[in-house]
Amino acid sequence: MDFSALVTSVGTSFLIFVVLLLLYVWLASKQGNQVVYYPNRLLKGKGKDGYVSKTVNPFTWMAEAWRASEDEIIAAAGLDAAVYLTFVGTALAIMVVSSAVCLPVLLPLSATDRNNQIERQEALAKNKTASSYDDFDNLAMGNIQQKSNRLWGFVVAAYFVSFVTYFILWKTYKRVLNLRAREQASLEAKPEQFVILVQDIPLVPPGKTRKEQVDSFFRRLHPDTFDRSLIICDISQANKVWVEIEGYRKKLARAEFVSEESKTRPTHKTGFLGLMGKSVDSIDFYNEKIKDLMVKLNTKQKVALTEKQAGAAFIIFNSRLAAASAAQVVHSQLTDTWTVIPAPEPRQVLWKNLTIPFYQRMIRANTVYIIVFLTVIFYMIPITFVSAFTTLDELRKLLPFLKWVVDKKALKSILEAYLPQLALILFLAFLPVILMILSKAEGIASESQAVRAASGKYFYFIVFNVFLGVTLGGTLFQSLKQIQKEPSKIVNILGTSLPKTATFFISFVALKIFVGYGLEISRLVPLVVYHIKRRFLCKTEAELREAWAPGGFGYATRVPNDMLVMTIALCYAVLAPMIIPFAILYFAVGWLVLRNQALNVYVPSYESYGRMWPHIQIRIIAALILSQLTMIGYFSVKEFVYSFLLIPLPVASLLFAYLCKKRFYTSFCVTSLEVACKDVKEVPSLSSIAEAFTPPCLHLEDKFDDPEGFEDARSTVSSRASSMVTS
Structure with missing residues (x-):
């Protein structure tokens, strides 16, 4: 992509953003659109706390989003939303501080050298095809001559970016941990804080029921704190x-x-x-x-409760401290029996996964990993082909029938500006649903854990296919003929061309800033869908409410897409520093827009108390290591004698990740006893906990008015139940 195509892409994307912003200002002021633009406020206005929704002037949304405190964000959208916004703010801080050295130091060093010009002259003198470049390419490290002392500036910048990232991530980890502890120690106790989930219970001994087996086991181990058990059943038919x-x-x-x-x-x-x-x-x-x-x-319920009890149960304790302690204890000398984890929040329990045995979960997980690996590999083919559109001149030579397109300057600029980015976005749109299905197929117990698993798969997919696929694919396509003539120089050719792909990613990030966040704030798609449903499909209040229900943030796709931008920014921060302003703009606009959405729009479907942060942090470090390895390789291409000085950086990143895991990670997996011992205003009643951990298909009005009756139904097990295997 040449400079004119980049300007076309960024300029038109900005105009689209302005139009979408003006549409938001106009549409959000209409009374009939309130349910689309302020559903969170409307729902809070109907809540028990008496909060009354107020009419918000759309022109003031930026100021309101800016002024909102962290407590207001948590009250409106939950701790998970606050942690996600903290991640966006952390990425913004890393980019802003890094720009203090990369922009004023590296840009002048690159702009005042002339390596691109020298290489072109040498190629022409040898009657070889010379690589094209423009003034924008002169702002990257590729314009620095080999063995130049100017490369010392890039070494210093590489260390500066790395240690800035370490420092900010460390501070953020401590901050998120404190937020999590504060919410977990809240006076308002939650049902899941008194419950643990036990799986892989052995076969029922002769003469006992499943409930008797579980109760006797936990009463023996926790005589003073065990309250009762809720045996999990196979409820598929019910x-x-x-x-x-x-x-x-x-x-x-x-x-x-x-x-x-x-x-x-x-x-x-x-x-x-x-x-x-x-x-x-x-x-x-x-x-x-x-x-x-x-x-x-009613018949199916009786069968489930009496004949389809599984080897899993929820165990209720009489205090948060007892439940937190039990969740951290090894209950059996065999690791494949009586496995215990903290109970997930009731509304995010994946009921059908609770009955999956230990070894089946292992087989499922490994099978899913293989499927994901193959998916990543096979997606590389179309995305590598798409990356070729960034070099239409080369495509013109190989496919002469495209001359009529390339020869028209205006059409060529539009194609180079939009086709690669839009094609990538369309490719990526089909994958998240598949990855979520695969993650749940592993046998994961909770929705939030499945979201984190899908998010991780999606992150590695887009880094491998989008970042590496576009970078290496575009470079190989651009230099294919030269590689065929001199195969031994493939590493040098890749290294030399790497900074020049920065223009593609700048255009890609600009499209995500202006079009992506423009559509996010304007909510045109949800607005159109709502009005179509309201006009032609919805009759009842429940149908209308379902039509405008916004749902949560959708972390399974949001976090990986933000991480892709973070990966691109870190990898090119030193090699092509002009990407930093666009990364800053991406996270700054995102921080403002998403705070508005957290306050006014999205309603969380679950709360995991910030469990996603360790996964986000480790992937930021993975992106940093990738950038450090890229720099080591590129410095070698530049034949810089002291390139070995960069080798300690990836080692330092691995040590930093290890230190963070040892110091912080355990407290994100379980609730520390220091936090769990805090006083609560009121302990939830047994009936409320039993109701919360009852699947909807068993939770009927005429059956659970009396929780004791519910337990009697569960414990009335026929004599053949001891040998029953869950299907």
Whole structure:
């Protein structure tokens, strides 16, 4: 991509951002759009705390987002959102401080040298094809001559960026740990703080029930603090019936609304898609279906509770301290039995995964890793091809039928400005859902853990395919003929061309800043979808509420995409420092826009108390190590005698990661006893904890008014239950 294409890309992206921002200002002021732009505030206004939603002047959103305190962010969107915004702020701080050396020192060193000009003249003198370059390429390390003393400035900058990253990450780790501890020690106790999850329970001994086995085991180990157990069942059949009942209940509510509105009883046909078959009264039909299914559900519940008890259970203790202590203790001398972890928050429990045995979880995890590895490898092929569009001149030579495109300057600029970035974004759009499905297939117990697992897979995928794929793919394509003639110089050719791919990534980051965050703040897609549903599909209040429900931040894709920008910025901060201003702009705009979304829009579907931070931090270090290895290789290409001085940097990064893990990581896996021992305002009742950890398909009004009755149903196990294996 040449400089004119870069200017075209950045300029038009900025114009799109301005238009989207003006649309937000206009659309958010409309009363009918309040549920799209301020759903969080509206929901808080209906809450028990009496918070009343207020009309917000859209012009003041920047000031409100800027002034909002961390406590306000946590109150509005939860600690996970606050930790995510802390990550964005941390990335911004690293880039801002790094720019203090990289921009004023490295840019003049590069701009005043003339390596690109010398290489071009030498190539022309030898009648070889000379690599094209422009003034923008002269601002990168590629314009520094080999063995030049100017390279000392880049060595100093590499150390400066590395130690700035270490310092800021260390401070942030301590800050997030304190935030997590403060929330966990809150006076408002949560049900999961009194519960642990035990899996891989051995077969039931003869003459005992599963509940008796579990109760006797934990009562013996925790005689003073054990309260009771909730045995987990295979609820797959009961859940199918429950889902069907919920579907008919929604249809019934819709039919009753239509009846009240039209003053006539609605009817429908019972055949295929409601287009054929017998015509029936909808209200009577749905009521009859629900009644029949309730009988069926009751049967399935009894089967699940008595014949399909699994080798897993929730264990309730009488204090937070006891539960925290039990979650950290090895309960069996065999590691594949009585495995214990802290209980996940009730609303994020993945019920079907709780019954998966120990070795099956291991096999599933390894199988998923292999599938992900193959996915990463095979995605490399189309993305490498896409990267070739950054060098249309070379594509013109290999594919002559494209001459009519390349010869038109305006069309060529547009293609170079947008096609590669849009193609990459489209490629990446299909992957997150697949990775989330694979992560849940591992047998993970909670939604938040599945999100972290999917986020990790997505991060490594985009780093390998997008960053390395585009960089190496574009470079190889650009220099293919030269490599064919002189294969031994492939490393030198790759190293020499590496800084020149910075223009592609600058355009890519600019597109994510202006178009990505422009669409985020304007919420055009959710707005259009909401109004279509409201106009043609929604009848009841529940349907309307479901149509505008915003959901959470979607960390499984947000964090890896931000990490991609962080990886690009760290890898090019020294090699091509002009990328730093764009990285600063990306994280600055993101910090402001996402704070607004946390305050006004997104409603968290779960809370993990910042468990994602250690995973974010280790990936920032991984990105830093990648950048350090890249610099070592490039300094070698430059034949710098003292390039060995950079070797300690990746070693220092590994030591820093190890130190952080030893000092902080354990407190993110479990709740420390120091935190758990804090007083609580009120201990949740047994009935409320039992209800919280009951799957929805077993949680019916007529069954759980009496929690003791619920436990009696669970403990009434037939004699053959001891040999039952969960399917």
